[in-house]
Amino acid sequence: xxxxxxxxxxxxxxxxxxxxEVLKGIDFSVARGQxxxxxxxxxSGKSTLLRSINHLETLDGGEVWLDGVQVNQKLDRRxxxxxxxxxxxxxxxxxxHFNLFPHLNVAENITIAPIKLKGMAKAEARALAxxxxxxxxxxxxxxxxxxxxxxxxxxRVAIARALAMQPKVMxxxxxxxxxxxxxVDEVNLVMKQLASEHMTMVIVTHEMRFAAEVADRxxxxxxxxxxxxxxxxxxFRNPKQERTRSFLKKFxxx
Amino acid sequence: MDIALIGRIVPVFVQAAxxxxxxxxxxxxxxxxxxxxxxxxxxxHVAALRFAGAAYVSVFRGxxxxxxxxxxxxGGPQVxxxxxxxxxxxxxxxxxxxxxxxxxxxxxxxxxxxxxxEAARSLGFGEGQSMRWIVLPQAAKLMIRPLGVNxxxxxxxxxxxxTISVVELTYTAQRFIGSTYKPFEIFAVxxxxxxxxxxxxxxxxxxxxxxxxxxx
Numbered sequence: 196x197x198x199x200x201x202x203x204x205x206x207x208x209x210x211x212x213x214x215x216e217v218l219k220g221i222d223f224s225v226a227r228g229q230x231x232x233x234x235x236x237x238x239s240g241k242s243t244l245l246r247s248i249n250h251l252e253t254l255d256g257g258e259v260w261l262d263g264v265q266v267n268q269k270l271d272r273r274x275x276x277x278x279x280x281x282x283x284x285x286x287x288x289x290x291x292h293f294n295l296f297p298h299l300n301v302a303e304n305i306t307i308a309p310i311k312l313k314g315m316a317k318a319e320a321r322a323l324a325x326x327x328x329x330x331x332x333x334x335x336x337x338x339x340x341x342x343x344x345x346x347x348x349x350x351r352v353a354i355a356r357a358l359a360m361q362p363k364v365m366x367x368x369x370x371x372x373x374x375x376x377x378x379v380d381e382v383n384l385v386m387k388q389l390a391s392e393h394m395t396m397v398i399v400t401h402e403m404r405f406a407a408e409v410a411d412r413x414x415x416x417x418x419x420x421x422x423x424x425x426x427x428x429x430x431f432r433n434p435k436q437e438r439t440r441s442f443l444k445k446f447x448x449x
Numbered sequence: 450m451d452i453a454l455i456g457r458i459v460p461v462f463v464q465a466a467x468x469x470x471x472x473x474x475x476x477x478x479x480x481x482x483x484x485x486x487x488x489x490x491x492x493x494h495v496a497a498l499r500f501a502g503a504a505y506v507s508v509f510r511g512x513x514x515x516x517x518x519x520x521x522x523x524g525g526p527q528v529x530x531x532x533x534x535x536x537x538x539x540x541x542x543x544x545x546x547x548x549x550x551x552x553x554x555x556x557x558x559x560x561x562x563x564x565x566x567e568a569a570r571s572l573g574f575g576e577g578q579s580m581r582w583i584v585l586p587q588a589a590k591l592m593i594r595p596l597g598v599n600x601x602x603x604x605x606x607x608x609x610x611x612t613i614s615v616v617e618l619t620y621t622a623q624r625f626i627g628s629t630y631k632p633f634e635i636f637a638v639x640x641x642x643x644x645x646x647x648x649x650x651x652x653x654x655x656x657x658x659x660x661x662x663x664x665x
Binding site: 249251276280281283284286287288290292294295296297298307308311312353356357360 | 564565567568570571574582583586587
């Protein structure tokens with residue numbers, strides 16, 4: 196395997212919502228095992244960028260590559276559907292609002308994709324669910340329904356659900372933004388643990404401190420463009436762009 | 450009040466009410482099948498299919514059910530479509546209620562949070578799979594009440610097919626007026642029988658709704 200090839204590569208990503216250009220030609224890449232935090236004011240396009248990596252948003256221009264395979268390649272409708280379903284199985288996605296399946300219990304939430312998509316046997320899938328729940332510290336909730344869980348627990352189950360597909364990368368779309376402050380840490384802890392296991396991660400977040408702690412690289416976006424990027428140390432201590440400085444200042448004072 | 454008359458007609462009317470039940474069940478089954486199809490059209494990605502679904506709903510909701518029944522039963526033979534009164538009634542009622550039920554189904558699907566579809570897709574499920582395993586089971590719960598309202602309307606609407614001489618409850622009642630001249634007793638008994646049917650249906654809907662609510 197070619198380990199120098201980027202795990203994720205985005206080239207010239209452009210996206211319009213009506214007349215509004217929300218991504219103005221973004222280039223960035225994530226190396227295998229790297230953790231990239233994407234920060235920026237709301238409306239900067241960071242969530243749209245993340246969602247376009249697994250094609251929940253369709254780019255109007257540019258390319259997205261996952262481990263040497265183009266995600267948004269031009270195919271006829273049927274072939275593309277097959278292609279994208281395969282690609283998405285290799286990318287775990289964690290949403291701001293968890294999006295657990297409320298009609299399924301925790302075990303079923305985690306096992307439905309491995310069972311239906313990978314043909315995994317039920318017993319094997321349940322063992323896998325237990326292992327994933329153990330990872331996020333919720334093995335005792337395996338038979339609970341989502342309605343019985345706290346926000347932090349829901350998000351940890353959502354992470355376990357994504358991990359159960361054994362993805363190559365994990366995408367986090369403001370995973371802690373909808374949580375009560377006291378529940379943020381338990382989710383961050385799980386993400387840090389994943390980071391220590393060298394999972395390739397792209398984390399869209401509002402939490403500067405967490406970004407500084409966990410990321411190998413920070414990307415700052417504003418108005419649909421990357422303004423600045425660098426290691427957390429140089430980015431937070433010594434931002435080069437005026438736009439970055441004013442954003443960070445607002446954040447520290449606010 | 451002619452109590453003796455009521456005692457005499459109740460067995461016959463119960464029999465007729467049973468025909469109403471059969472008619473309702475048949476048109477309900479047809480209605481649900483057509484409604485599922487129309488709802489799928491309405492939710493399609495293809496504009497032409499969406500238009501076809503919307504056209505169906507507009508036509509069948511925008512014209513009186515009675516006219517739809519007449520059009521099929523009286524107008525049909527002229528263009529080579531001929532049915533017995535009972536079949537014509539069941540088909541016309543089914544096609545009519547399907548327009549309303551399609552909207553109930555569509556409403557249920559649209560009420561499921563968009564994030565559910567996104568989460569399913571992000572795991573690698575195709576659109577159809579996501580619908581089947583994630584969205585529809587949740588939508589089903591949300592459809593029970595509105596579909597129940599449609600079903601109640603359908604049961605009461607079956608009275609319309611008396612006009613094409615389907616021997617159901619209302620037709621039977623009208624026939625007895627001629628021989629007894631006691632419309633009060635006769636229509637009172639008729640009304641009570643409709644109420645019993647609707648009440649039974651309401652209980653069934655409640656039970657379904659509770660059974661589904663308990664699941665999650």
